[in-house]
Amino acid sequence: MLRATLKSLLARKLRLILSGLAVVLGVMFVAGAFVVTDTLSRSFDAVFASAYSTTDVSVQAQPKIAMSEMDGEQVDPPVPAGTVDTIKKVPGVRKAAGLVDADGARVIGSDGKVLTSMGPPRLGMSWTGEDELVRLREGRGPSAPDEIAVNAAVAKAGGLKVGDKVGVLTLQPKKQFTLVGVYGYSGDRDSLGGSQVVAFTEPVAQKLMLGKTGVYSSVRVRAAADVTPEVLRDRIAAALGSAYVVKTGDQLAQDTAADLQEGLSFFNRILLGFAGVALFVGIFLILNTFSIIVAQRTRELALLRAMGASRRQVITSVLVEAIAIGLVAAVLGLAAGVGVGAGLAYLFGSFAGGGMDLAPVGVPLTAVISSFVVGLLVTVVAAVLPALRAARIAPVAAMQEVATPDRPLTRISVAGGAVTAAGAAALGVGLFADAGDAVLWLILGGVLVSFIGVALLTPLISRPVVSLLGRLFSWSLPGRLGRLNSGRNPRRTAITAAALMVGIALVTGVTVVMDSAKSSLRAEATRVLKAQIMISGDQNGPRPPTYDPAVVGKAAAIPGVRAAAALWNDQVLIDGRRQWVNATDDLTELSQTYGGVADLPALRDDQMVVSAPEAAEQGWQVGTRVTVQPSRGEARDYTIVATYAEDSLPGSVLLPAAATKDFSVPQPMLGFVRLADGVPVSAVLPQVKALLADSPEVSATDAGAFVDQQAASLDTVITMIQILLALAILIAVLGVVNTLALSVLERTRELGLLRAVGLSRAQTMRMVTVEAVVISVFGALLGVTVGAGMGTAVTRALESDGITELVLPWSRMGTYLLLAALVGVIAAVLPAIRAARLNVLGAIAHD
């Protein structure tokens, strides 16, 4: 039995390759995800192990606001110089040195632009001289307050050389320095993990990076020869008490790497998400292929049954075939995944990591196991239904000319209706009810189950829709024949179209939500924004672009300017709860440039205002005192002096500008400039731009362009999703090719007859093409409909989150349909050529 199975498997190579390809692609993504995460995390481990190789114990102050990599940037409060002395007295300490080492030193390159970072920090450090790790390549270390050295990564990225005057943005606005040295690291590395580093003299580093002199970011301790780092760590911890975090060098390396890996796991999840979509679509393909194979092998299977094979054996034979395909696909997918993973790691290393040294690419066990589990599971699950159908073939079918009767679609349609309803219900609960942590799963599950439900309903829908669609192509006889062919096997057409539906529905759904968000954003901005000129910058990397707050005061003095205000933004703890807040230098000016409130008091340094909804939610009233703990410095009490309507001021909590000196980034990110009535933007904009000459991270734009810019960032998301889901669509196209190839094969005799009675090759190709186009457009139509439905549901559910407008992207949806038609044409090429090349005589004699 096994031999017969494998023989028949080999005889159907091409078809199985086509359907197996879907699994290969899916598995490739799964394996690729694990390989890239593994490679990068080992690379990070190596980088930090080496960065902290000269540290036995590290001491940092307990953070004011504990944050993970995903929440935002954690600011470690400074360690006073006295602590270094305390540590030095601990027995077993050979050497203890305070070190300044903080994110946020942004170097202006030779082109006048700030060097960007895709993730690794831009560190400002105190120069501690050369050691085992740090090696000067050129020049010397900084010794005067206006001197800096930079690591080779900065020098290369900024096109800087020793002797250059270099501007650096820190906690303070731009300052000029002379570059006196360029250094690298042991092993001839330009950077550690892609970080860009500027080294100042110690007092300058303290002032610019930590806000005051006499403090350090951390203390690095070397142990005496007779003490282990662990023992020393415990001794120092005991001496310093709970206000400090004391770690061994190894711990520090691991924790730092682990922090970055949290970011990586996000990356990992995206890849796995796409693997999921690819595999989900792949299931449709395999299910279809096996159904067809079973139908074609009816006689063969019946013969086996007639010769005494049991049902179980028939099922086994189909499943063995599935397992064989799954295994082959898993092996191929794994191999391809290692390649993809290595490629992604390389890309990540060279772009985001700023030339990070990659650890050798390895194949983690998780990748191997998940590849095989996923590959086998998907194929076998997809083959179960066809296997059961195969088992129902009666032995007598071997003796008869079997016309496969059209089974009624009632049962499958009822099931489809029920499943769709269940999926929609799950989606509805997830979106509209308060389901807590289960929300994401409910939505995901709802979407998946809905897809399956719609796929089950598709055969029923296919008849009317396909015949309607086909009318578009019925002006010629080949077109008519193609249309009739596509309606011939509703199940097969349906499942092929359903595979295409999944990708297109997802793209459409995302587009609906994004376009609605965009339109809502635009409407909201036009409604509330009164400023005509905005000061803002593009954020890349974790640190927002900022500018010198003095600019706003100067802008207010420009003739024709009615009001100008700066806006700061950060996370703080309010009564122990982490929350995003804004701060402004002048509430009155801000309210004039934004939505506007008639009479708000000017804020004193211990006063704040909150939006009415926020106050209601937190149970605050005018007069309530709350404790605000910013990223740096001490907690302070603020009194709520007023509330405002939600749209009249940005954000829900506004602090006075005085609070911002303790913000993690103590400079404003946005600026609003409102002009006096009748003053044209062009009269003021150049002057505001001139004021920003020393703040190269931001620029001044007119408000319309600013809103467009914000909206455009959502377009990037749409484009990314489109690119990624193109994979799912590609797989579905394989399905169309597969189905068509089979149709051509099955209808060999018909094709022969048509050719014999005078159908030309071109007409034959047109006939096959129309069939493909009808199937593809049908799938796209389903996808666009289902996607629009889901997108509408999500948009409605997000109404309370500010997406108030529902926009159906008709032109994009139309484009998807057109693309689907094109896809159909492309998918038809090979099968059509094959059909046209058929030998007429051979085809007629074919059975």
Added chain:
Amino acid sequence: MTATNAGEPVAARADEVWKVYGSGEARVVALRGVSAEFRRGRFTAIMGPSGSGKSTLMHCLAGLDTVDRGTVHVGDTELSKLGDKALTRLRRNRVGFIFQQFNLLPTLSAQENIRLPLDIAGRKPDPQWWDIVIDTVGLRDRLSHRPSQLSGGQQQRVACARALVGRPDVIFADEPTGNLDSRSGAEVLSFLRASVREHHQTIIMVTHDPVAASYADRVIFLADGQIVHELAAPTAETVLDTMKRLDTHAEPVML
């Protein structure tokens, strides 16, 4: 030898046609210099044992297969010079086919199947001739049925009507009754004979059934790729006799 029937213009002609399949050990000579003429308005049967080359001859005459040596004409057109496009056009406009397996398109109704060659060619049926064909095959009340709703005999009559409706120069029928019971077979054959006698059609039919051959005006016998005998105005008995005689001779009989 050359098989002819004088009088009418020639509808199809083979001259010294050779057809060889395969090469080396597997080389099979299917036709060895066959020459034959088929006049308009005649019903000719080609007979011979399996492997005698009768189907090959028909396929070559119909432009479905190419010849290795010699020439084939349909009317005045020499087929060996034609490419796929021209051959397709020839089949579309000047040749009709009837197959043993009926070969109807299951997606089309009987009427649509009958009209298929005309639709492919973009021609309209001549309404008068259409009525004659439909009435002769007796399918008027079945026109909207799908092939799966028709009996074998009915399906073959649809196939016959399909071949006739374009009024081709010549109709090739390959064992048209091979898959039918004797009654349906007789119906189809009478109908073919009627279309020749009454409507001046030209039919070349390959068969191995003496009864079927007896409906023709003339029978050509093939053996080992050569024409070995010809019979005019055959009856089932004379055909059977000839077959027996040809069978008993190891060597082809030269007449």
